[in-house]
Amino acid sequence: xxxxxxxxxxxxxxxxxxxxxxxxxxxxxxxxxxxxxxxxxxxxxxxxxxxxxxxxxxxxxxxxxxxxxxxxxxxxxxxxxxxxxxxxxxxxxxxxxxxxxxxxxxxxxxxxxxxxxxxxxxxxxxxxxxxxxxxxxxxxxxxxxxxxxxxxxxxxxxxxxxxxxxxxxxxxxxxxxxxxxxxxxxxxxxxxxxxxxxxxxxxxxxxxxxxxxxxxxx
Amino acid sequence: xxxxxxxxxxxxxxxxxxxxxxxxxxxxxxxxxxxxxxxxxxxxxxxxxxxxxxxxxxxxxxxxxxxxxxxxxxxxxxxxxxxxxxxxxxxxxxxxxxxxxxxxxxxxxxxxxxxxxxxxxxxxxxxxxxxxxxxxxxxxxxxxxxxxxxxxxxxxxxxxxxxxxxxxxxxxxxxxxxxxxxxxxxxxxxxxxxxxxxxxxxxxxxxxxxxxxxxxxxxxxxxxxxxxxxxxxxxxxxxxxxxxxxxxxxxxxxxxxxxxxxxxxxxxxxxxxxxxxxxxxxxxxxxxxxxxxxxxxxxxxxxxxxxxxxxxxxxxxxxxxxxxxxxxxxxxxxxxxxxxxxxxxxxxxxxxxxxxxxxxxxxxxxxxxxxxxxxxxxxxxxxxxxxxxxxxxxxxxxxxxxxxxxxxxxxxxxxxxxxxxxxxxxxxxxxxxxxxxxxxxxxxxxxxxxxxxxxxxxxxxxxxxxxxxxxxxxxxxxxxxxxxxxxxxxxxxxxxxxxxxxxxxxxxxxxxxxxxxxxxxxxxxxxxxxxxxxxxxxxxxxxxxxxxxxxxxxxxxxxxxxxxxxxxxxxxxxxxxxxxxxxxxxxxxxxxxxxxxxxxxxxxxxxxxxxxxxxxxxxxxxxxxxxxxxxxxxxxxxxxxxxxxxxxxxxxxxxxxxxxxxxxxxxxxxxxxxxxxxxxxxxxxxxxxxxxxxxxxxxxxxxxxxxxxxxxxxxx
Numbered sequence: 001x002x003x004x005x006x007x008x009x010x011x012x013x014x015x016x017x018x019x020x021x022x023x024x025x026x027x028x029x030x031x032x033x034x035x036x037x038x039x040x041x042x043x044x045x046x047x048x049x050x051x052x053x054x055x056x057x058x059x060x061x062x063x064x065x066x067x068x069x070x071x072x073x074x075x076x077x078x079x080x081x082x083x084x085x086x087x088x089x090x091x092x093x094x095x096x097x098x099x100x101x102x103x104x105x106x107x108x109x110x111x112x113x114x115x116x117x118x119x120x121x122x123x124x125x126x127x128x129x130x131x132x133x134x135x136x137x138x139x140x141x142x143x144x145x146x147x148x149x150x151x152x153x154x155x156x157x158x159x160x161x162x163x164x165x166x167x168x169x170x171x172x173x174x175x176x177x178x179x180x181x182x183x184x185x186x187x188x189x190x191x192x193x194x195x196x197x198x199x200x201x202x203x204x205x206x207x208x209x210x211x212x213x214x215x216x217x218x
Numbered sequence: 219x220x221x222x223x224x225x226x227x228x229x230x231x232x233x234x235x236x237x238x239x240x241x242x243x244x245x246x247x248x249x250x251x252x253x254x255x256x257x258x259x260x261x262x263x264x265x266x267x268x269x270x271x272x273x274x275x276x277x278x279x280x281x282x283x284x285x286x287x288x289x290x291x292x293x294x295x296x297x298x299x300x301x302x303x304x305x306x307x308x309x310x311x312x313x314x315x316x317x318x319x320x321x322x323x324x325x326x327x328x329x330x331x332x333x334x335x336x337x338x339x340x341x342x343x344x345x346x347x348x349x350x351x352x353x354x355x356x357x358x359x360x361x362x363x364x365x366x367x368x369x370x371x372x373x374x375x376x377x378x379x380x381x382x383x384x385x386x387x388x389x390x391x392x393x394x395x396x397x398x399x400x401x402x403x404x405x406x407x408x409x410x411x412x413x414x415x416x417x418x419x420x421x422x423x424x425x426x427x428x429x430x431x432x433x434x435x436x437x438x439x440x441x442x443x444x445x446x447x448x449x450x451x452x453x454x455x456x457x458x459x460x461x462x463x464x465x466x467x468x469x470x471x472x473x474x475x476x477x478x479x480x481x482x483x484x485x486x487x488x489x490x491x492x493x494x495x496x497x498x499x500x501x502x503x504x505x506x507x508x509x510x511x512x513x514x515x516x517x518x519x520x521x522x523x524x525x526x527x528x529x530x531x532x533x534x535x536x537x538x539x540x541x542x543x544x545x546x547x548x549x550x551x552x553x554x555x556x557x558x559x560x561x562x563x564x565x566x567x568x569x570x571x572x573x574x575x576x577x578x579x580x581x582x583x584x585x586x587x588x589x590x591x592x593x594x595x596x597x598x599x600x601x602x603x604x605x606x607x608x609x610x611x612x613x614x615x616x617x618x619x620x621x622x623x624x625x626x627x628x629x630x631x632x633x634x635x636x637x638x639x640x641x642x643x644x645x646x647x648x649x650x651x652x653x654x655x656x657x658x659x660x661x662x663x664x665x666x667x668x669x670x671x672x673x674x675x676x677x678x679x680x681x682x683x684x685x686x687x688x689x690x691x692x693x694x695x696x697x698x699x700x701x702x703x704x705x706x707x708x709x710x711x712x713x714x715x716x717x718x719x720x721x722x723x724x725x726x727x728x729x730x731x732x733x734x735x736x737x738x739x740x741x742x743x744x745x746x747x748x749x750x751x752x753x754x755x756x757x758x759x760x761x762x763x764x765x766x767x768x769x770x771x772x773x774x775x776x777x778x779x780x781x782x783x784x785x786x787x788x789x790x791x792x793x794x795x796x797x798x799x800x801x802x803x804x805x806x807x808x809x810x811x812x813x814x815x816x817x818x819x820x821x822x823x824x825x826x827x828x829x830x831x832x833x834x835x836x837x838x839x840x841x842x843x844x845x846x847x848x849x850x851x852x853x854x855x856x857x858x859x860x861x862x863x864x865x866x867x868x869x870x871x872x873x874x875x876x877x878x879x880x881x882x883x884x885x886x887x888x889x890x891x892x893x894x895x896x897x898x899x900x901x902x903x904x905x906x907x908x909x910x911x912x913x914x915x916x917x918x919x920x921x922x923x924x925x926x927x928x929x930x931x932x933x934x
Contacts (some may be wrong), residue, residue, distance in 0.1 A: 050261040092296075169882045
């Protein structure tokens with residue numbers, strides 16, 4: 001009997017440890033996500049990107065830390081001035097996306113992020129515009145296909161159209177329907193009670209683009 | 219139960235912070251690059267935990283550590299990370315880190331000798347499909363665009379690529395790794411041919427002017443390697459209306475597949491009414507083309523690509539006959555051609571990738587002149603499989619096999635004498651290749667390959683070596699070397715009369731230095747090319763196989779300079795190239811070693827494109843200049859001893875992007891030879907002298923001085 005209790009205790013102990021780690025992971029992720037929500041400056045973004053990187057290094061089986069780390073690096077690449085540095089940030093982000101896909105992360109979200117990364121590559125040099133705008137559109141289309149309710153994929157697809165010259169079928173009026181659709185999906189997303197760790201960003205930027213489109217159309 | 223839970227909670231608390239018994243430690247320091255510049259946002263990580271911090275804008279960090287036995291990791295994007303046991307801080311709680319830029323960020327050196335290629339990175343942007351379409355002197359032709367790059371000569375009466383003092387047949391075109399046996403449109407002598415393929419079908423162009431990979435063979439001088447597009451973006455209809463014809467393409471796109479079908483019709487009859495050609499055209503050029511492009515994604519990274527293009531063309535002209543002065547003959551040419559290319563590429567896992575496919579060329583030319591007629595049929599199938607294993611970022615191995623079957627038949631009939639020569643033969647050419655890429659350190663790269671071929675028609679084996687190396691000198695400069703042995707089975711027109719021949723051979727020695735920064739690239743390449751075993755025959759008895767042998771030889775020495783800039787002027791992109799080549803050879807019916815007509819000593823060109831956002835228009839200008847080309851004057855004692863006047867062309871174009879009934883529309887127009895220079899490519903001499911015993915000549919020129927093109931492209 002005593003032996004049994006010891007075994008049970010040991011088993012529960014292990015379970016408890018796993019659970020504690022689990023909750024520790026979620027807790028730390030939530031902290032980092034809160035910090036991300038508040039982060040405005042480059043320094044704050046770098047800080048929280050560092051946090052996700054540290055989590056990702058421990059939780060190598062989870063896709064979320066890779067996702068957020070990559071997402072912040074892509075954002076940082078837009079504000080970075082030095083071109084080689086931009087590419088270096090995107091190179092690291094690419095590694096993150098690749099790893100997250102290996103962890104069987106949410107395909108639609110990761111492909112949307114891949115599209116965002118291509119848009120990052122595009123803005124490094126105008127010489128890349130044609131190639132990467134095409135690549136981005138392709139993968140974003142795939143992301144929407146995988147989850148038609150993914151607001152980020154729709155928003156990023158809208159961005160692609162917005163910055164495509166009108167003569168090539170882009171421009172504000174072509175992009176607006178995508179942003180509107182994204183808006184609808186952002187609102188639906190809010191109502192759903194999904195995992196806390198799933199990506200939620202983009203609603204404000206999407207609204208900003210809707211306003212920009214409306215200003216241009218008036 | 220409550221107790222058990224309580225125990226678990228207690229235990230988990232202990233486990234979650236197992237080392238809290240250790241004394242806390244406050245550590246600090248600074249992270250810089252090798253020049254002492256602060257690295258802001260570097261990550262200081264307590265290895266194996268979530269703990270850590272980031273450096274501030276001055277590169278400083280502060281951190282409290284619970285366990286003396288832990289290890290610190292310092293990481294920063296683009297730099298090599300460093301580790302440091304925390305114990306070290308026991309002596310001094312302040313430690314600075316100096317990080318070094320990491321290899322893959324400096325981007326390991328890439329072999330560049332002999333190659334111009336498309337790449338996505340800023341660092342090596344050289345040649346993209348749009349560049350071809352918007353180069354004014356190219357008039358939408360891939361081969362035309364490549365003559366604005368160094369190494370390729372402008373040979374206005376031919377249209378093929380003549381690279382570094384090499385003949386046109388020495389360049390081969392490959393689509394997705396497979397041979398395109400007849401990449402040029404069919405044409406009569408002195409009329410330039412064009413590429414069969416629409417440049418917009420390709421996302422990548424690698425133009426190798428020498429020293430290329432062991433994957434490609436049977437080309438003495440150069441390989442043009444085209445990579446076709448992946449899945450199209452969406453279902454759409456493209457309509458093109460040209461001053462010389464029109465076409466329509468319907469693209470259908472599914473989730474993982476696509477099909478595009480296109481039809482194109484060209485007829486120069488209306489055009490020749492407006493712009494008179496120099497010789498009377500009984501049948502101005504007319505052609506019909508059908509294109510089918512299909513794509514199917516297989517699995518995550520696999521793709522099946524099918525590409526089929528069929529074309530049929532007709533042309534007739536009244537042209538000098540070159541026997542008695544003043545005599546004319548009517549020439550007519552009918553051609554049909556079909557090219558099929560089917561490939562599969564995919565990942566086999568564990569860093570193995572597979573590329574395989576087959577390409578089929580069927581071609582028939584019917585040439586009629588008053589004195590004789592030629593009916594020529596070519597069939598060619600190539601099947602190829604190649605495997606690549608990537609061991610790591612710095613080492614990979616490529617190997618594969620290739621089988622090419624060619625069947626050639628020609629029926630030559632002389633009307634007056636009823637002389638008939640019918641030749642028909644086939645060739646199985648089997649090839650194996652192995653190549654390895656190795657980068658022992660990021661600054662040095664090696665590529666070594668071997669290729670072996672067996673050609674059944676001449677019953678001979680060959681074994682060629684391909685070596686190249688690159689060394690990164692600074693962040694933006696690199697130095698490359700390449701060496702290679704290249705073999706080519708003698709051309710069909712030579713094999714008509716004998717098969718007792720050997721491979722023609724060329725060895726390439728190339729050295730190259732390249733500087734690249736932002737959107738500027740400068741490269742200077744020097745080369746030496748050695749030809750041996752070129753086929754020689756008797757000019758009088760060219761049909762007599764006994765006079766054929768491989769005793770010809772030659773060499774080319776030269777320098778190519780290329781500068782491209784997308785940076786200095788906003789919205790302006792330009793490139794300048796200059797080539798110097800000193801080429802001599804004795805081959806075919808040459809009696810002695812001379813500079814061939816296709817190797818002008820100096821050639822230079824400038825291409826400039828300006829995008830004017832306000833009116834969504836791009837304007838382009840290209841200027842080419844080349845020194846005179848050798849030609850043979852039978853009135854002179856010496857062979858191939860005279861030079862044509864220099865060549866000059868100024869072309870402009872303009873592409874206007876707009877919407878037409880809400881549909882994307884591009885209006886493109888171009889004019890070649892704006893200055894109207896009377897370029898002379900060479901001279902033909904009548905075979906019979908006139909009454910004064912002098913051989914009279916006719917200059918070879920473009921069929922009309924200027925070429926005007928207007929194209930309207932509408933996408934629905």
